Amino acid sequence: MKILLIGGRGTIGKKLAAALGKLEKTDLIIAGRTSGDQQVDITSSASIRDLFGRLPLLDAVVCTAGTGYYGDFQTMTEEQMLPGIKGKLLGQINVVLIGKDYLREGGSFTLTSGVAAEQPAHNGTTVAMINGAINSFVLSAAQELKQDKRINAVSPGLVEDSLERYGALFPGSDAVPMTRVVNGYLRSIFGALNGEIIKVYQ
Numbered sequence: 121m122k123i124l125l126i127g128g129r130g131t132i133g134k135k136l137a138a139a140l141g142k143l144e145k146t147d148l149i150i151a152g153r154t155s156g157d158q159q160v161d162i163t164s165s166a167s168i169r170d171l172f173g174r175l176p177l178l179d180a181v182v183c184t185a186g187t188g189y190y191g192d193f194q195t196m197t198e199e200q201m202l203p204g205i206k207g208k209l210l211g212q213i214n215v216v217l218i219g220k221d222y223l224r225e226g227g228s229f230t231l232t233s234g235v236a237a238e239q240p241a242h243n244g245t246t247v248a249m250i251n252g253a254i255n256s257f258v259l260s261a262a263q264e265l266k267q268d269k270r271i272n273a274v275s276p277g278l279v280e281d282s283l284e285r286y287g288a289l290f291p292g293s294d295a296v297p298m299t300r301v302v303n304g305y306l307r308s309i310f311g312a313l314n315g316e317i318i319k320v321y322q
């Protein structure tokens with residue numbers, strides 16, 4: 121089974137990569153902006169097209185790449201919101217729109233949204249909006265994909281390995297164990313779920 125993991129050297133991605141790497145008959149290709157086996161910038165549709173063009177047909181495409189702006193709502197500008205929209209939101213959408221032609225029949229996409237879609241953090245409007253849009257894209261795209269291709273989103277809460285980096289943004293949040301987050305992705309990749317938002321924070 122050939123799996124492309126975009127963002128596979130990031131905090132969540134590397135734990136997922138370690139779990140996938142232990143499975144038999146799984147051929148894992150890790151992509152990142154500067155890290156991994158293959159380079160791609162998901163803010164660029166040309167770069168995404170180039171990546172898929174270099175790879176064999178895939179059974180699963182997983183994206184754990186992207187982030188968004190945190191900052192004061194009163195002074196927040198379009199310029200501050202755009203990188204996250206172009207990266208985490210449109211980047212993941214383009215991975216699906218372009219990648220669907222490089223996915224085998226019955227293959228799957230797994231995107232990443234986040235708890236902020238339902239429980240926005242203070243100063244986290246951009247991220248909340250992006251995560252909500254990803255979830256809605258997944259619900260709708262699941263109805264449109266052909267050849268039994270599936271799509272889901274994993275929506276993590278603050279993960280344990282990010283406590284130091286992001287903990288201050290989410291006071292009082294219980295951090296989610298990495299094994300729970302990884303299992304959410306495994307359910308999407310290897311299960312039969314389609315059009316599901318796999319919430320790993322409840």
Ligand SMILES: NC(=O)c1ccc[n+]([C@@H]2O[C@H](COP(=O)([O-])OP(=O)(O)OC[C@H]3O[C@@H](n4cnc5c(N)ncnc54)[C@H](OP(=O)(O)O)[C@@H]3O)[C@@H](O)[C@H]2O)c1
Pocket residue numbers: 126127128129130131132133151152153154155156160161162163184185186187188207208211232233234235275276277278279280282286
């Ligand atoms: N960490 C959390 O607690 C948490 C909670 C909820 C949701 N999430 C979401 O989960 C996802 C992963 O989070 P994370 O904390 O694991 O992120 P991270 O540690 O910052 O890692 C991000 C990964 O994505 C790659 N990447 C970033 N921008 C890219 C681009 N434009 N094109 C291609 N690859 C790119 C990076 O590669 P390079 O290093 O090579 O640039 C890196 O491997 C994000 O969407 C985040 O919003 C995270």
